[in-house]
Amino acid sequence: MARLRLDPTRQQALSVSVATGAYGLSFGALSVAAGLDVWQTMALSLLVFSxxxxxxxxxxxxxxxxxAAAVATSTFLGVRNGFYGVALADVLRPVRGIRLAWGAQVTIDESTAVALAQPHDDPEARRAGFWWTGVGVFVLWNAITVLGALLGERIGDPADWGLDAAAGAAFLGLVWPRLASRRAQAVxxxxAVVALALTPVLPAGVPILVAALVGVLAGWRPSAPTEVPE
Incomplete structure (x- = not known):
């Protein structure tokens, strides 16, 4: 019986898809525990998909x-996906129409990382990395989200199972691989210090927004001045 053999790019894409999709279990359970029903949880994963x-x-x-605070916090964090589109412009060309809209939906941390990890002189590998990762994460994330939401309806208080801390742990798991440089770690x-300091004195959600703004300001670097030839 012949075995299906995938090239390294597609193997990497599938590995990332499985690892990321697994977090959907925690998200589904936490979403129901936060007051959303199964259908609302499914819609959030399908439409927001970040x-x-x-x-x-x-x-x-x-x-x-x-x-309002929840939407503002979510939107602030989701803005980064728009910037990924700039880096992926050459990868997605000449995609148009429905395929372009679908590409925009699956432009996430993981699909961008796998695509840009491929050799710059191999556009086919970059496109394969993007599409296999983006679609793979989309399918697994949404399928496992449903399982988590159904589980969340049956387990009762999430604190009894340690799921009250899962949101922070899962978020850290998603962010940690991006903290490759000392500058990113410092920011x-x-x-994190700003968010923790403000948590006791500000409404829920606001410390995250302030911390995100501080992170943007701390991570911003002015462009080097361009020399004008004489």
């Missing part, structure tokens, strides 16, 4: 924050 933004949304709701540390 793990960090989704965990932030249900985390704010679960902590007693307002819907993350500063933002």
């Amino acid at each position: 793990g960090g933004s989704q965990f932030a949304f249900v985390g704010v709701l679960g902590a007693g924050g307002s819907a 993350a540390g500063i933002s």
Whole structure:
């Protein structure tokens, strides 16, 4: 019986898809525990489809924050996906129409990372990395989210199972691989300290927004001045 053999790019894409999709179990359970029903949880994964933004949304709701704070926090974290489109412009060309809209939906941390990890002079490998990862994560994330939501309806208080801390742990798991440089680690540390310091004095969700703003300011670097030839 012949065995299906995948090239390294597709193997990497599938590995990332399985690892990321597994977090959907925690998200589904936490979403129901935060007050959303199964259908709302499914819609959030299908339409938002950004793990960090989704965990932030249900985390704010679960902590007693307002819907406005939850949406603002989720949106702030989701803005980064728009910047990925700039880096992926050459990868997605000449995609148009429905395929372009689908590409925009699956432009996430993982699909961007796998695509850009391929050799710059191999556009086919970059496209394969993007599409296999993006679609793979989308399918597994949404399928496992449903399982988590159904599980969440039956387990009762999530604190009894340790799921009250799962949002933070899962979010850290998604963010940790991006903290490869000392600068990124320093910015993350500063933002975490700010969020922890403000948590006792500000409404739920607001410390995250302030910490995100501080992170943006701390991580910003002015462009080097361009020399004008004489």
